[in-house]
Amino acid sequence: xxxxxxxxxxxxxxxxxxxxxEGAHDVRRVRIYRFDPDSGENPRIDTFELxxxxxGQMVLDALxxxxxxxxxxxxxxxxxxxGICGSCAMNINGVNRLACITSVHDLGAQIRIYPLPHLxxxxxxxxxxxxxxxxxxxxxxxxxTQTPAPPDAERLQSKAEQEKIDRPAACILCACCSTACxxxxxxxxxxxxxxxxxxxxxxIIDSRDEATGERLDALEDxxxxxxxxxxxxCTDVCPKDLNPAKAIAEIKKMLVQRQS
Amino acid sequence: MSLRTPLAGVLGRxxxxxxxxxxxxxxxxxxxxxxxxxxxxxxxLALPALDYPVVTAWMSQGWTAVLLLLFxxxxxxxxxxxxxxxxxxxxxxxxxxxxxxxxVSYVHVIVAVAGVFAVLKVALGGAP
Numbered sequence: 357x358x359x360x361x362x363x364x365x366x367x368x369x370x371x372x373x374x375x376x377x378e379g380a381h382d383v384r385r386v387r388i389y390r391f392d393p394d395s396g397e398n399p400r401i402d403t404f405e406l407x408x409x410x411x412g413q414m415v416l417d418a419l420x421x422x423x424x425x426x427x428x429x430x431x432x433x434x435x436x437x438x439g440i441c442g443s444c445a446m447n448i449n450g451v452n453r454l455a456c457i458t459s460v461h462d463l464g465a466q467i468r469i470y471p472l473p474h475l476x477x478x479x480x481x482x483x484x485x486x487x488x489x490x491x492x493x494x495x496x497x498x499x500x501t502q503t504p505a506p507p508d509a510e511r512l513q514s515k516a517e518q519e520k521i522d523r524p525a526a527c528i529l530c531a532c533c534s535t536a537c538x539x540x541x542x543x544x545x546x547x548x549x550x551x552x553x554x555x556x557x558x559x560i561i562d563s564r565d566e567a568t569g570e571r572l573d574a575l576e577d578x579x580x581x582x583x584x585x586x587x588x589x590c591t592d593v594c595p596k597d598l599n600p601a602k603a604i605a606e607i608k609k610m611l612v613q614r615q616s
Numbered sequence: 617m618s619l620r621t622p623l624a625g626v627l628g629r630x631x632x633x634x635x636x637x638x639x640x641x642x643x644x645x646x647x648x649x650x651x652x653x654x655x656x657x658x659x660x661l662a663l664p665a666l667d668y669p670v671v672t673a674w675m676s677q678g679w680t681a682v683l684l685l686l687f688x689x690x691x692x693x694x695x696x697x698x699x700x701x702x703x704x705x706x707x708x709x710x711x712x713x714x715x716x717x718x719x720v721s722y723v724h725v726i727v728a729v730a731g732v733f734a735v736l737k738v739a740l741g742g743a744p
Contacts, residue, residue: 490622542705546628577631578704582639585701611636 371400431480442530452532495556500567517563524558533590547583550590550600557603645694681739688731
């Protein structure tokens with residue numbers, strides 16, 4: 357049955373407070389979820405008090421500052437620091453977003469940072485995305501055709517055909533959407549989640565692809581696709597302003613239309 | 617612990633090749649319930665009184681009985697489709713889920729049959 361409390365070993369305790377530097381007057385309190393699997397202890401919330409000028413522009417800057425000046429064991433993923441790699445997705449003040457493009461100045465004096473919700477935690481802010489990536493792989497995110505490619509040219513698309521996949525193809529697989537979805541929380545073992553379904557849609561509507569029918573067949577399932585109940589958290593949180601909810605609705609529409 | 621690959625876990629037993637019909641019927645019944653629901657509430661409010669003789673007289677009219685039957689059947693069907701989804705969402709053990717889904721099916725059939733019987737009994741003059 358549904359669990360309403362976290363398992364005993366997941367309940368969060370109060371952690372350490374790293375006080376603000378002497379004479380600080382504009383203090384930002386950054387509260388961060390910490391979990392170290394090797395310690396055998398429960399997760400805890402550490403508080404880091406930073407002078408506002410120390411934080412830098414973005415939440416990622418503040419995290420790097422904390423790691424280099426307060427606690428070097430703080431663990432998080434980051435790479436491009438400009439919203440294109442999707443590594444630093446985390447739950448910041450209750451919303452899944454990319455730390456590198458979330459301004460500290462939009463968040464107020466209290467900043468709460470947790471890993472993406474409802475995933476196993478590897479350490480601190482690093483969630484285990486194994487299943488998420490397997491879901492992406494399961495929709496076969498590559499061009500599938502029977503017609504051989506022209507020997508001396510690319511497979512061509514019209515401008516209008518390209519524009520259809522332009523936005524869906526901009527997904528960076530940060531997992532903000534899937535981990536914001538309650539349906540994904542309860543059934544991620546069988547529901548593919550908005551990110552994988554957006555990827556599926558991107559290939560279903562690709563004018564060059566010849567496996568549309570097989571792709572739709574593979575999604576026609578009460579769990580893989582139809583666990584989507586149009587909650588729309590996915591579209592709400594997408595840091596790239598994509599619309600997975602609409603993509604899923606379009607897939608459902610195509611499945612109905614091919615029946616009659 | 618399992619040594620299956622993550623992809624094998626996600627692919628599971630493959631697609632069940634169903635769900636379209638369920639999804640479409642849920643929309644179809646939802647749309648039908650809008651006029652039926654409004655008609656039901658407005659008609660009840662328009663009655664001069666809500667006592668037994670007035671309501672049974674109203675129910676015995678041909679069109680009222682037909683629309684009430686449609687309302688009972690559509691609402692039960694829509695509810696069955698919706699509650700089924702709720703069970704699938706939240707009940708996870710295989711045994712518990714099968715039992716809950718069976719119970720949901722039975723309850724909805726009982727409610728629908730009882731509703732239809734009640735309407736017909738009044739409409740066809742069986743009620744005192």
